[in-house]
Amino acid sequence: MRAYMTQWWYLINHRAFLLLLLVINIFGTVYGYYWYGSQLANTEPIFYIFVPDSPTASLFFCLVIVGWLLGKHFKLMEVLALITLIKYGLWAVVMNLLTLAETGELDRMGWMLVASHFMMAVQAVLYLPKYRFELWHVMVAAVWTLHNDIIDYLFGQMPIYRVIHQYPSEIGYFTFWLSIACIMLAFFESRKREYLQRL
Template sequence: MVSHLFYLLKSKPFLVLLLLINIPGTIYGYYWYGWQLADTEPIFLLFVPDSPTASLFFCFVLLAFLFKKNWPLMEGLAAVTLFKYGIWAVVMNALVMIETNQLSPIAIMLILSHLGMAIEGLLFTPFYKIKRWHLVAVAIWTLHNDVIDYVFGQMPRYSILSEYTSLIGYFTFWLSLVSLTIVYFLAVRKERFKLSIQ
């Protein structure tokens, strides 16, 4: 069963399918942030659309796999940010539904799509070739993004949750550390399970 799963993960049709799902999802994600990006200072633009940028990283990883290559730094960025922002969005949208006491179809769509993001990045960890220095670079990017979001006020805007911004920032910081730790154990440490995309 496990061997069939790994065969599926590295098969060209499956990689193409994931790419065809993630490319429009990434584009839609940037469109979703359009109104906030229009109101963002240029210096912060790179750090606002967290989820679509995570998905963009993963698109590059999939493209590399299709050419039977690894792009370790991109793999690290994809794995950590897909899990982090996937889980983050699930929690935020669940909180919005709790606050509003409404079962919103849009919130459910966002929860399911972001849960898929969190899962897909980790599914491929046996194929990644991330080294420690890659993960250090990813940690700098990820924690720096948290500073931009919660010190400079560039976090994704959920007006309903605005009174909880400090708590959300605290949660996000620890979610970053958890995400980095998970990727370390699954994709970096010497004792991890490894497979080849070749």
């Protein structure tokens, strides 16, 4: 089992694999910003940065991968990528499955969003041992993440899903606690790393 895990870790950290992952994330990021085009067209400029949540999360991860390929750790980008990839990855999966439960159907685009966003969360978790962020990076990322929730659910800048307009309070509440869970994961990872360094 240990040999298998070693081989797996070697594979996903191989330069060729990281380059492939970077290309995939660049494509997803560009498409994500395009997907938000119609919403951004009706958004006040002051909110632009807070609207395209998922593509911004994958953009963070693109910068992380670039750092790794250069032999560096962009620590703030690492924790922002970890928190937001898991948060918005799982959030989109839940929203689309809720749409399926409400309407009884989900088109091909919906299933594509389920698959792609689930893989966003998976890739963030896969690289947990590779991140090097510290506690202060987590605190900055927490402010960004919770501030984004405030902009989304108090200023109405959340992604356009019919189910959100049906259950705005419930989804806002769910999103807040999803943010907290992702922040706590990053917090415990930073604490665990500091503990191991002291041994």
